[in-house]
Amino acid sequence: MATSSELLTSFGLRLAPFSKEIDDAELWLPESKAVLVADIEEALGERASVLLVGEPGVGKTCVLRALRSRLPQAGFRLAYCRNASLGRRDFYRLLCHTLGLSPTATAANLFLAVEAHVQDLRRDRLHPVFLIDEAHMLHPDMLAHLHILLNYEWDAKALLSLVLVGLPELEGNLSRRAHRSLLTRIHHRVLIPPATVEDTAEYVRYRLAAAGTDRALFPDDALAALHEHSQGALREIDRLATAALRDAARRKKKLVDREVVTRVAEALVRFE
Numbered sequence: 001m002a003t004s005s006e007l008l009t010s011f012g013l014r015l016a017p018f019s020k021e022i023d024d025a026e027l028w029l030p031e032s033k034a035v036l037v038a039d040i041e042e043a044l045g046e047r048a049s050v051l052l053v054g055e056p057g058v059g060k061t062c063v064l065r066a067l068r069s070r071l072p073q074a075g076f077r078l079a080y081c082r083n084a085s086l087g088r089r090d091f092y093r094l095l096c097h098t099l100g101l102s103p104t105a106t107a108a109n110l111f112l113a114v115e116a117h118v119q120d121l122r123r124d125r126l127h128p129v130f131l132i133d134e135a136h137m138l139h140p141d142m143l144a145h146l147h148i149l150l151n152y153e154w155d156a157k158a159l160l161s162l163v164l165v166g167l168p169e170l171e172g173n174l175s176r177r178a179h180r181s182l183l184t185r186i187h188h189r190v191l192i193p194p195a196t197v198e199d200t201a202e203y204v205r206y207r208l209a210a211a212g213t214d215r216a217l218f219p220d221d222a223l224a225a226l227h228e229h230s231q232g233a234l235r236e237i238d239r240l241a242t243a244a245l246r247d248a249a250r251r252k253k254k255l256v257d258r259e260v261v262t263r264v265a266e267a268l269v270r271f272e
Helices: 005-009 029-043 060-070 089-100 107-123 142-147 171-177 177-181 197-211 222-228 232-252 258-270
Strands: 048-052 076-082 127-132 161-166 188-192
Touching: 005 127, 005 142, 029 048, 029 060, 029 161, 029 188, 048 060, 048 171, 048 222, 060 161, 076 089, 089 107, 089 142, 107 127, 107 142, 142 177, 161 171, 171 177, 197 222, 197 232, 222 232
Parallel strands: 048 161, 048 188, 076 127, 127 161
Antiparallel strands: none
């Protein structure tokens, strides 16, 4: 495989085109995902909670990052929690750290500290949004308790919104009888589908252009192979496209043809 510098030189690129290190402003957001972001933004404007599910690599984090950049800071306070596998006390301790609060000893006091913070934000006319990533890993004890966070003044006011993000099994977890109190409070449920063939082609061209070239380095049949082997998962497209570019550079090819994409895809599968 070619080195990173050889790859850039071979194809006239300024930077690695499929790196995950990309600014929010440069995220690729097709029409389908732009609509999802707008729908979630509208739901949060209504002080509702949201369930966002999708298979690995389809762009859930991309949607969250786009949402973060679009929500007006003047009206919302976002708290992002990514370690969802904690028990109740440790989860609320982490949430306190995220909110800038001093954590206390017991789970009850931790919860009361979060609740008081939410009330303070309400008085400041700010709506808190708790984004919980990898929520399919939430401990059952935590899932059974989360609905209490949404229950203020005898369930008469929605003082905060939860955005639960995870794999499709998250909805199944919430459908269990023990967690129905939480599911019935989440009125907006969003499924992010895999990229289509057209999405894959647009995504690859967008990332290549952002990296410094307008050349069609991947012909149409190579893009079709890339979509087939990635099954429309953007993270897998990044991995396969990078490997294919390296292989093509090593072989002194000017284009990344279908044969190259198929060869690297089959090689990567052997190591999985």
